[in-house]
Amino acid sequence: MTVERSAIIFEIQRFSIHDGPGIRTTVFLKGCNLRCKWCHNPESSHPYPELMFYASKCIKCLSCVNECRHGALIFDGKKIKYLPENCRKCFRCAGVCPVEAIVRCGREMDTAEVCREVLKDRNYYETSGGGVTVSGGEPLLHPEFTASLFSLLKKEGISTCVETAGCVPWKNIKKILPFTDIFLYDIKSGNREKLAGSAGADMSLVTENLKNLLAGGVKIFLRIPLIPGFNTERRELKKILDILKGLPGQFEMELLKYNGLGTAKYEALNIPSPLRKIPATEADKSYEAAREFFRDEGYNV
Amino acid sequence: MTNDFFQGFDALKGQSYKETFSSDSFYHKNAAAFATLLKKIEKKIFPEELIVGWIPDVDEKRDREMDEEYRKNYAIYASEIKKGGITGHFAPNYTRILRDGLKGTYTEVEKKLRELDPSVPENTEKIEFLEAARDSMLAFREFCREYSLLAGELSENGAAGNRKKELDEIARICAKVPWEPAGSFHEALQSVFFIYLGLLLDIPAPASFGRLDRYLEPFLESDLSAGRVSMERAMYLMRNFCAKTNEWLLSPHSIMLGGTTPDGLPFCGKVTSLILEAVDANRLINPAPGIAICKDSEEYLWTKSMEMISSGFGHPALFGNETIIKGLLGIGVSPGDACEFVHSTCTEITIPGKGYIWVTSAYINFPRVFEYIWYRGRDRHGKPAGIDTGRLEDFNTWEKLVGAVKKQLAYQVRQNAITQNRLIWRRMIFDPKPFSSCIVDDCIQRETDITKGGAVYNFVYPQLVGMANVVDGLISIKNLVYEKGEIDLEGIMKAVENNFEGYEILRQKILNKMPHYGNDTPEPDSLASELYDFFCGEVTKYRTPLSMYYPGFLVWMYHLRFGKECMATPDGRLDGTPVADSLAAMQGRAKKGPTAILNSVLNLDLSKAVGAAVVNLHVPSSFLSGESERKKFSDMIKSHLLGGGFQVQVTVVSASELRKAQKNPERYRDLMVRVGGYCEYFTRLAPELQDTIIERAE
16 A cells, blocks of 8 residues: 555644644645535635635736636636636646735645644744644545654654544544544534534544544543534533533543634635624624533533 | 933033033033033922932923023034934943942042042043042932932921821932932832932933842842831832833833843842732833743743733833843853843843943944945935945846845945944043943943943944845845846836836735745745844944944834835835834735744844844734633743744734724735634635624724
């Protein structure tokens, strides 16, 4: 079997302070097997590079229109239009766009290249007890890449952390286990039907994998995204609680407040946002309510 | 402090000059002018205050009595003597004055005057100087005594109860310090405050309280153990002291805290926390505390400073203890003195009690080199300003262009040395400072005025402004002209000359597609390092009448002023807009976050820049919103400062700033915000979300 040593990376974010302990660099891999309606990284869904067009930044210089050989970008006299059906993904337009209204999302990088980039901040990891987090997308769709990157980082003495929704075959998880210090593990819902309907996830697989990890004594941070209208009602929270109560071993837990960061990205990707607009006050409120709920149940959140 | 504020002082001094004109030496003239000023300014004690001493705004009086006489007097003092350069900015030897009293210095001066043979010509100037020093100390003693009398009067005339007791205590203390050694925490604070006033009246410029925490610690300790003062009382006194420093507005009056003692141990005393808590509770612009951060700095210093910074307060500034000490040792400061370093007001480093300093001598507008190259040694108005480095078409390699930039910079450094040396020489002749000489070592022992080299250390700091703009411009030219051949050098300079009108695509390409300094990328970072080293090397080639020149990279507010003077630059900056506001990246161009900015800066050997190496970090409040975020942020700063960092100044972005970012996204590309734990560039967010973030910041 050939070892997968490269992956499509859409961002390497330094000074990440909410992706595990300490100061971390988060490597975002493209490609996800779920389609959560609230996803704030919709550019991570597909496993291949994509074109994003931020119309508000466009200065109508027409550099892209002139560069495109496939008629995927046209100027209608008022604004530039992107016609994805004509696009061959050569990204020459992104190369010439002077204002980064058109950007290429996703670039193939090999583990050595990623390693060089993330090691730039190793002093900060050492001082703060941080390290490197691989996120996505679903990084466990690329277990060879992730394992190979983590094994390089372990040799350098760097802490490794993976962020996953856990909806992958156990063999994928097993592959990275020897090199992974921390799992940031999503529990999106305790409602089998809802989870399948709104995210496309298989609840049994998610909980089974989680139980296996916990039984093996792996360090786990459970993360519960709170999506108003999906999992924030009391009976939905109770279902999540049922899962938690059935878990063996120790874990830490964190609640994630819903944010509307994805809105502009959906527009840039030319796809309609699958979720209604949720006001910040509503997100705040349901977050607080959920926090109270779990605290009352004795969880430190 | 505005210059206008001091015109009143200068008018009073000028009047005194006239009275003593032609018959006396400049030593006596200055001592007499100082005495006149001390005598004539109004004395006032405000209700409730415990630390006293006031500098009235003499200008108010000027507005009422603006007459010919006043103007003439002002002109006499100010015209020749005060032109150019800024001194002040140092810290007196408070430790010595608290220990021996001003009396100790006075006794030493008297002894020298008795011992020096006045018939020996070499002694004549020394005697003139020492007499002036003696007279200015006596005048200052009288000034403080007047405060004692005033407190006594207020106590007699109607003060009752507790206030009467307080006024009696003030009267007692002002009769004692700073002439006598201080015997308590309250006396020490009053003594320090008086000395600081004396310094400001002698040299009207902001200055430093030095290592206030270290030298006050023994006084607080002994008062506490003897039960003479409670921590509550000490806090009350400290808050009063700190509040008083706001009576003269604007420029910072600085205090350095923390750091290491001569035995290499970290220092953090009771007074350290007292000062930080007082500054935080007062929430006023002065005093300006700095914290010298070392490997084993107390956790309290971190938590307190992060708490203050995250609340949107600009204080404290954080300094890299090891980097600065290394730099000072490198220029010959003794190890025992180096660990006492202070920031003179903003950032320029000096040794308290032993250093004389000329700050901002002068600022050099680096991005204008492109103008001088383009106009062959002239500025855009045709005035000679640089040197002729030849025709653009002869720069057939990028290295030749970089060479021309260096030649222009070397020329600016040399011209500056010529100007500064004249100014410094003039002050040596016309403007000795006998009082300041009494409070800084070793002027009296050396029988030499502070302006003439009496101090143990002399620092003169030229400051380079706008390095990031030059680096980014040169890198863009390298890419577009010499590598890709998309445009020739003349084409770029034409665009620059036209303020990029008709060249917007080129400008956007430069802003968005070219590598920029401050992103932890080798190409611009190594050019920055090359230019940085070059400037340091050029500056240290020259000497002042007192010392070497030492390089600095302080910008203060000159990114605005110099930006106004500077035509557009090849880094895409437009005519009249600000240049880089610190040694870090140009505003809006650091796109890889704070660790990348800090790493880029660490490519430079910051210990060389004892004149200042400031990094401004503008961060959203969400970076510091909770305890865990603050810990991570402080870990980042710690890692930077211990790894060779000099100074980091953190600004938390306000709602109004965010609003500006919404209007001018181009200038705020690097602004990051965090929403519920996720990080995104502000300018890339949907407008409605930007609005909510702005609302939250309010």
